[in-house]
Amino acid sequence: MRVHDIMTSPAQVVRPDAPVETAADLMTTYAVTALPVVDTGDRLLGMVSDSDLLWHRVPAEPRTDPIRHPDVVVHPGHRPGVVVEVMSDHPVVVGPGADVADAAQLMLEHDVRSLPVVEDGVVVGVVSRRDILRAVVRDDSVLAADVRRRLDDYAGRRDRWTVSAEAGVITVAGEFPNEQQRAVVALLARTVPGVAAVRLPGEPAADEAPVPA
CATH class of the missing domain: 3.30.1340.30 (Histidine-containing Protein; Chain: A;)
Incomplete structure (x- = not known):
């Protein structure tokens, strides 16, 4: 079984200059955990995940752990505003003709839940752990x-x-x-x-x- 047999295509993607809120809305709307970041020609630039969006965006509550947070932070500092500021610019990728078993192994080795499927530098789909499970666990x-x-x-x-x-x-x-x-x-x-x-x-x-x- 090959990746192109089970991948989601076309993939939901986001531009690097899009607000992080846009990426969050896309993930929520389409029930995905990560989005390929592409240029206007759909060439892969990076990958942004829900973990990337949460980073530095949930302020700590000092009263819950005064030892760890001795001071109340009134100004939490810079919050990333656009996707390029939080994306991973060296994502793990897979080709459409790759064996699904190899894609699953890549996800486990790199602790990611989805991979952009790239052909000649262009994103042609996304394959997730859910896609693989849905394919292999069938009646x-x-x-x-x-x-x-x-x-x-x-x-x-x-x-x-x-x-x-x-x-x-x-x-x-x-x-x-x-x-x-x-x-x-x-x-x-x-x-x-x-x-x-x-x-x-x-x-x-x-x-x-x-x-x-």
Whole structure:
């Protein structure tokens, strides 16, 4: 499964000179935790997260911890006004053709909840932890129905092949006139997010595979 199969596209983005309030409104409206910061050509300049927006914008309450805050701060100092002042200008990115497993590993290694998807420097989408979870945690009946729809579209009619799913493994039954069609059907089935493997007629199950001599 590739990033382009599950990413959100087009992505919600923000300009570097936009007020931080605009970024906050976008995150709230679209229920996202971060936004790519782009120029007028949608080229990536940085990433701004909800954590970036909170930094220096929630004043401490000295009375709650007088040891840590011995003085009441009347003037909290400069509060960033535009996105460029708070964004991360070296964000971790991923390409649309990257394996989803690699994207998940990047998120864990860098402790981020989403990644801008960039192709030739241009933001083409965003992939989040939620996108990955939604793709991999899918009911077998949903997977089978999704694969069936794609195969019906390819065949131009319904019920050319029957499709079943078990633990994410798709089994396609039916006639295949040649190996080229078998390869196309297998490829189409694998493009469905959440599919772990594809079995076609004549292929043994893992526990039926011949043991090497």
